[in-house]
Amino acid sequence: MQPTSCSSEPNQRIARIAAHLNPPNTQMGESSGPARWNCRAKGGSSGFKVAILGAAGGIGQPLAMLMKMNPLVSVLHLYDVVNTHGVTADISHMDTGAVVRGFLGQQQLEDAVTGVDVVIIPAGVPRKPGMTRDDLFNINAGIVKTLCEAIAKCSPQAIVNIISNPVNSTVPIAAEVFKKAGTYDPRRVLGVTMLDVVRANTFVGEVMGLDPREVDCPVVGGHAGVTILPLLSQVKPPCSFTQKEIDYLTDRIQNGGTEVVEAKAGTGSATLSMAYAAVKFADACLRGLRGDAGVVECAYVSSQVTELPFFASKVRLGRAGVEEIYPLGPLNEYERAGLEKAKKELAESIQKGVSFVRK
Amino acid sequence: MAATSATSATSFSIGSKISFGPKASQLLLPKPSVVRFNSQKPLATFSGLKATGSMNCESESSFLGKESYAALQNSSSPRSVKSTGRTQYHLNPQASYKVAILGAAGGIGQPLALLVKMSPLVSSLNLYDIANVKGVAADLSHCNTPAQVSDFTGPSELADCLKGVNVVVIPAGVPRKPGMTRDDLFNINASIVKTLVEAVADNCPEAFIHVISNPVNSTVPIAAEVLKQKGVYDPKKLFGVTTLDVVRANTFVAQKKNLRLIDVDVPVIGGHAGITILPLLSKTKPSVCFTDEEIHELTVRIQNAGTEVVEAKAGAGSATLSMAYAAARFVESSLRALDGDGDVYECAYVQSDVADLPFFASRIKLGKKGVEALISSDLQGLTEYEQKAVEALKAELKSSIEKGVGFAQKQSVAAA
Numbered sequence: 080m081q082p083t084s085c086s087s088e089p090n091q092r093i094a095r096i097a098a099h100l101n102p103p104n105t106q107m108g109e110s111s112g113p114a115r116w117n118c119r120a121k122g123g124s125s126g127f128k129v130a131i132l133g134a135a136g137g138i139g140q141p142l143a144m145l146m147k148m149n150p151l152v153s154v155l156h157l158y159d160v161v162n163t164h165g166v167t168a169d170i171s172h173m174d175t176g177a178v179v180r181g182f183l184g185q186q187q188l189e190d191a192v193t194g195v196d197v198v199i200i201p202a203g204v205p206r207k208p209g210m211t212r213d214d215l216f217n218i219n220a221g222i223v224k225t226l227c228e229a230i231a232k233c234s235p236q237a238i239v240n241i242i243s244n245p246v247n248s249t250v251p252i253a254a255e256v257f258k259k260a261g262t263y264d265p266r267r268v269l270g271v272t273m274l275d276v277v278r279a280n281t282f283v284g285e286v287m288g289l290d291p292r293e294v295d296c297p298v299v300g301g302h303a304g305v306t307i308l309p310l311l312s313q314v315k316p317p318c319s320f321t322q323k324e325i326d327y328l329t330d331r332i333q334n335g336g337t338e339v340v341e342a343k344a345g346t347g348s349a350t351l352s353m354a355y356a357a358v359k360f361a362d363a364c365l366r367g368l369r370g371d372a373g374v375v376e377c378a379y380v381s382s383q384v385t386e387l388p389f390f391a392s393k394v395r396l397g398r399a400g401v402e403e404i405y406p407l408g409p410l411n412e413y414e415r416a417g418l419e420k421a422k423k424e425l426a427e428s429i430q431k432g433v434s435f436v437r438k
Numbered sequence: 439m440a441a442t443s444a445t446s447a448t449s450f451s452i453g454s455k456i457s458f459g460p461k462a463s464q465l466l467l468p469k470p471s472v473v474r475f476n477s478q479k480p481l482a483t484f485s486g487l488k489a490t491g492s493m494n495c496e497s498e499s500s501f502l503g504k505e506s507y508a509a510l511q512n513s514s515s516p517r518s519v520k521s522t523g524r525t526q527y528h529l530n531p532q533a534s535y536k537v538a539i540l541g542a543a544g545g546i547g548q549p550l551a552l553l554v555k556m557s558p559l560v561s562s563l564n565l566y567d568i569a570n571v572k573g574v575a576a577d578l579s580h581c582n583t584p585a586q587v588s589d590f591t592g593p594s595e596l597a598d599c600l601k602g603v604n605v606v607v608i609p610a611g612v613p614r615k616p617g618m619t620r621d622d623l624f625n626i627n628a629s630i631v632k633t634l635v636e637a638v639a640d641n642c643p644e645a646f647i648h649v650i651s652n653p654v655n656s657t658v659p660i661a662a663e664v665l666k667q668k669g670v671y672d673p674k675k676l677f678g679v680t681t682l683d684v685v686r687a688n689t690f691v692a693q694k695k696n697l698r699l700i701d702v703d704v705p706v707i708g709g710h711a712g713i714t715i716l717p718l719l720s721k722t723k724p725s726v727c728f729t730d731e732e733i734h735e736l737t738v739r740i741q742n743a744g745t746e747v748v749e750a751k752a753g754a755g756s757a758t759l760s761m762a763y764a765a766a767r768f769v770e771s772s773l774r775a776l777d778g779d780g781d782v783y784e785c786a787y788v789q790s791d792v793a794d795l796p797f798f799a800s801r802i803k804l805g806k807k808g809v810e811a812l813i814s815s816d817l818q819g820l821t822e823y824e825q826k827a828v829e830a831l832k833a834e835l836k837s838s839i840e841k842g843v844g845f846a847q848k849q850s851v852a853a854a
Contacts, residue, residue, distance in 0.1 A: 141549050144759040165751030172743060172760040174688040176699050280582040291582035335580055343573030351552040352580040 126153030126176070127365050128195040130237075132188075132226050133202025134181075135162035137347050138242060141354035142201060143170055149358070151365040152177040158191035159202070160184055188226070193233045197364055199357060200226055203243035205348040206340045212245035212303045213428065220435045223249045224256055231260035238267045238364050238400045242357055246270040246302040247425055248432030250379055250389055255436035266400035269364075270379030272302045272391045274349065274356035278335040279309045282328055287318050298332065298377050299392045299407055300421040301428065307333045308421050312411045325413060367396030380404065387422060389429055534561030534584070535773050538603040538642075540596075540634050541610025542589075543567035543574050545758035546650060546765065550609060551578055551587075553766035559773040560585040566599040567610070568592055596634070600641035605772050607679075607765060608634055611651035613756040614748045620653035620711045621838070627651045628660055628845050635661040636668065643670035646772050646808055647677065650765055654678040654710040655835055656842030658787055658797055663846030674808035678787030680710045680799045682757065682764035686743040687717040690736055695726050706740070706785050707800045707816050707828075709838065714831045715741045720821045733823055775804035783813070792817050795832060797839055 129146055133139045134157035146152055147170050155177045157167050167181030182191035192198055203219035206212065223243050230237060235257070243249050250270040257263035275298040284291030295315040300308035309332045311318075311325055320328065331338070339349040360376060367374045379391035380401050395403040410418060537554050541547045542565035555563055555578045563578070563585045565571050575589035590599035600606065611627035614620065631651050638647060643665075651657050658678040665671035687704035691697065703723045708716040717740045719726075719733050728736070739746075747757040768784055775782040787799035792814040801813035820828065 140759060141552055144549055144763060148763070162751070162754055165747065165754055166759070168747045168750035169757050169759050172682070172686045172689055172747070172757065173763050174685045174692070174699050174702070274580070277582050278580045281580055284582065290584060292584070294582065339573065339576045339580070342576035343570070346570060346573060349577050349580065351548060351555075351574070351577045355552060355556070355581050 126151050127197060127368060128152075128154040128156070129197045129199065129361065129365075130156035130158060130192050130195040130234075132158045132191070132198060132200045133243070135159035135166045136201060136203075137205060137350035138201035138353045138357065140166055141351055142199065142357050144173070145354060145358040146199075146361065147173050147177050147179060148175050149362060149365070150176065151362065151369065154195075155179045156182060156191045156195060158182040158188060185225075188229045189233045192230050192237065195234050195237050196368060197238045197240065197361060198226075198230055198234065199240045199242065199361055201242040201353070201357065202226060205350075206244070206336070207345055208341055210340070212336070213248075213431075215244050216248060216431065216435075219243045219245070219249060220252055220432070223252050224436060227253045227256040228260070231257050231262045235260070235262035235264075236267070238269070238368070240269055240271050240357065240361055240364065242271045242353065244302070245428060246272070246379055247306060247389075247428035248435070251429045251432035252436055254381060254389075255433055259436070264400070265381035266402065268381065269360075269394075269401065270302060270389075270391065271357055271360050272298060272307075272377055272379050273360040274353050275302060275307050275309070275332060275335070276377050277352065277356045277359070279328070279332045282331050282335075283311070283314055283318065286320075286324055286328060289316070297393055297408075299390070300418070301389075301391060301425045302379060303428070304333055304424070305417070306421045306425045306428070308414065308417050309333075310408070310410065310414055312414060313408055329417070363396055364400075367400070367402075368398055370398055375405070385418075385422060387425055387429060390425070535559055535604040535776060536562040536564065536602055537585075537605045537607065537769060537773075538564040538566065538599050538645075540566045540599070540606065540608045541651070543570035544609060544611075545613060545755050546609040546761045548574055549759055549762035550607065550765050552581075553762060554607075554769055555581050555585050555587060556583055557585065557766075557770060557773070558583070559770070559777065562603075563587045564590060564599045564603060566590040566596060593633070596637045597641050600637055600645075603642045603645050604776060605646045605648065605769060606638050606642065607648040607650065607769060609650040609761070609765065610634060613758075614652070614744075615753055616749050618748075620744075621656070621841075623652050624656060624841065624845075627653070627657060628842070631657045631660055632664055632846060632849060635664040639665050639668035639670045643668075643672075644675070646675050646776075648679050648765065648768060648772070649677065650679045650761065652710070653838060654680070654787055655714060655797075655838035656845070659839045659842035660846045662789065662797075663843055663850070667846075667850050672808065673789035674810075676788065677768070677809075678710060678797070678799065679765055679768050680706060680715075680785050680787050681768045682761050683710060683715050683717070683740060683743075684785050685760065685764045685767075687719075687736075687740045690739055690743075691719070691722060691726070694732060694736060695728075697724070697726070705801050705813075705816055707798070708831045709797075709799055709835045710787055711838070712741055712834070713827070714835045714838070716824065716827050716831060718816065718820070718824060720819075720824060721816070730823070733821075737823075737827070771804055775808075776806055778806065780805070788812070793828070793832065795835055795839065798835070 129152050131139055131143050134143045143157055146155055157163055163181040163183040167179055171179045203222050204215055241250050241253055253268050279296035279298050280294040281291045283296050284294045297310045297313050300306045309329055311320055336349060363374050363376045374396040375393050377391055378394050380394060382390040382404055384390055384392050384406050392407055393405040394401045537560050539547055539551050542551050551565055554560055565575050571589045571591055575587045579587045611630050612623055649658050649661055661676055662671060683706040687706050688702045691704055692699045692702045701724055705718045705721050708714045717737055719728055744757060771782050771784050782804040783801055785799055785801050788809055790798040790812055792798055792800050792812050800816040802809045803811040
């Protein structure tokens with residue numbers, strides 16, 4: 080289903096007026112956790128409710144810390160199958176406005192996702208050296224399916240940010256679960272590829288001697304190996320690279336995740352940079368929900384920019400989630416070749432995810 | 439370190455021992471490694487110092503470049519010191535500082551390293567630990583912020599980690615388990631702090647030293663003794679980080695009194711353990727009325743908040759994320775002070791004469807040389823409850839200080 084493109088000015092104005100008349104629901108219900116973790120500091124109450132599923136994990140913890148610091152967050156739900164009480168108690172002491180609630184164990188999953196605006200899913204197991212993201216499929220597919228079933232039941236309107244690997248498959252899994260439940264809105268299910276963009280910006284900045292915050296390199300395709308396609312020909316500020324630089328950068332961006340898995344030598348995969356990127360992306364979703372104009376980021380979404388059902392490219396985020404998907408733009412020969420290679424692997428990963436739910 | 443540049447870019451091996459980061463660019467071409475800042479919008483690129491009203495709804499700047507970092511900035515801006523005589527300070531985009539974190543692969547060290555990596559004031563971030571720090575550095579090095587990350591593993595690399603550093607943060611050590619006091623950590627953590635501070639003395643004696651390792655009440659005096667033995671002690675530059683007590687006090691008071699957190703500032707004096715933590719609720723900004731019962735409840739809660747988290751984590755550790763947040767705020771304040779901001783106030787545990795103890799936490803004014811002034815008025819105009827609490831805490835604080843000093847002096851004698 081093609082997401083509607085709401086780029087016209089009158090639509091935006093109407094959306095803003097509607098939002099003013101029906102502000103986001105900021106009611107804070109009773110916490111299901113012990114009273115001491117139901118911390119109410121009033122005054123920061125205009126904002127969004129965010130749930131993190133997998134909040135006690137390697138990504139989840141720094142992600143939770145950063146979201147607690149985000150002024151756009153009024154309520155933060157932390158869910159996991161272990162250790163949530165400790166993480167919640169810890170974070171609840173930070174003197175920022177978001178109210179934190181912890182939810183422990185599957186029996187509290189539905190409460191965790193009820194009434195939230197954005198759900199971020201880092202839950203799952205990480206890679207060890209020698210593993211591909213696909214090797215995680217068996218465990219993580221089941222986890223994502225269970226979590227999405229709860230979301231479909233309790234907060235079908237939420238915008239879902241999926242981090243759990245392999246993203247190329249877990250996003251189709253989420254879509255199938257929502258379709259089965261009759262709640263699927265393709266504008267609201269996004270695979271987080273922001274870390275590829277962050278890495279691209281950093282590595283381009285290093286090579287070109289630029290401030291990495293000023294670099295904007297689009298990364299399209301998917302979120303694994305050769306499905307990650309940095310479009311170096313479209314970098315802002317415009318750069319001209321030698322072929323050697325293009326090879327180095329493409330290779331490094333595609334293997335950035337593996338780089339960290341190797342460096343961590345069995346103790347995990349990227350956690351801190353993933354949390355950083357995930358928060359950047361979640362914040363973009365929140366600014367879109369708030370009605371900000373021109374919020375554009377790369378994300379892996381249901382898409383028609385290629386013949387594949389899912390594809391990452393630049394999208395404009397708004398109150399409905401993905402409001403506009405931008406076409407890939409002009410690709411050079413190198414990038415076109417990369418695109419063909421990416422599509423092949425991506426098609427298989429998508430099929431694997433879809434089959435998992437349908438079987 | 440292998441230099442596999444020239445010939446075939448396709449054989450560029452990611453799995454090899456090459457450490458990435460700034461050195462990678464040398465493998466290709468000599469591009470200038472100086473980070474060029476976009477001079478068109480110098481201040482928009484950096485998060486505002488006092489980011490109060492400046493969050494632009496339509497802003498396209500990244501969350502982490504402006505708004506969330508503003509949350510850290512906001513929490514560290516001197517809400518208790520308003521207007522008069524505030525010198526104009528604009529973040530100088532060219533200013534960049536070097537920060538070292540000793541214990542960077544630990545529970546506090548990792549999220550702390552992330553927050554410092556995100557700071558626009560940092561040009562170099564040196565991460566040291568006895569294990570696992572290569573992975574942490576590789577991870578962080580991918581974040582698109584200017585700070586260059588380097589990793590240093592083991593005592594043989596400690597000196598290189600510290601050369602030329604402006605601020606050294608020490609979270610290294612073991613955390614409490616349920617039932618333990620901070621003092622129970624003394625035996626292990628005292629030696630760790632001593633070794634690390636010796637290296638600081640040898641390699642960056644001018645740096646600000648932020649001690650997080652517990653028990654802070656003792657480890658700071660240990661650090662002071664070590665620095666004295668090396669002949670480089672500057673009491674203006676040695677800080678026990680008590681920011682988390684302030685953060686907790688702000689949070690609990692705002693909750694209790696339904697205040698906007700952004701307005702709340704509670705000074706906390708004394709030390710950093712149990713009853714040595716004394717929140718001066720009577721000096722809360724904005725001024726609030728508390729019942730006696732509320733005062734007692736809040737004081738006890740603030741004093742035991744660390745234990746609250748240790749219990750909640752049921753053996754899995756102590757406060758890490760909130761500690762990282764608080765420590766990052768103190769780092770940010772130190773960097774602003776180094777950068778010339780004339781309006782930086784924090785609470786910290788420092789060598790002091792405000793009470794009749796050699797070390798005492800109070801509000802301090804931070805400047806380029808470290809502690810510029812101790813706010814001794816923190817100990818005046820106290821309520822009866824607070825006065826009693828000050829007296830009660832002195833005995834414990836005194837013995838913790840003596841324990842630390844005794845440890846350091848015994849070590850020095852043994853080494854002689």
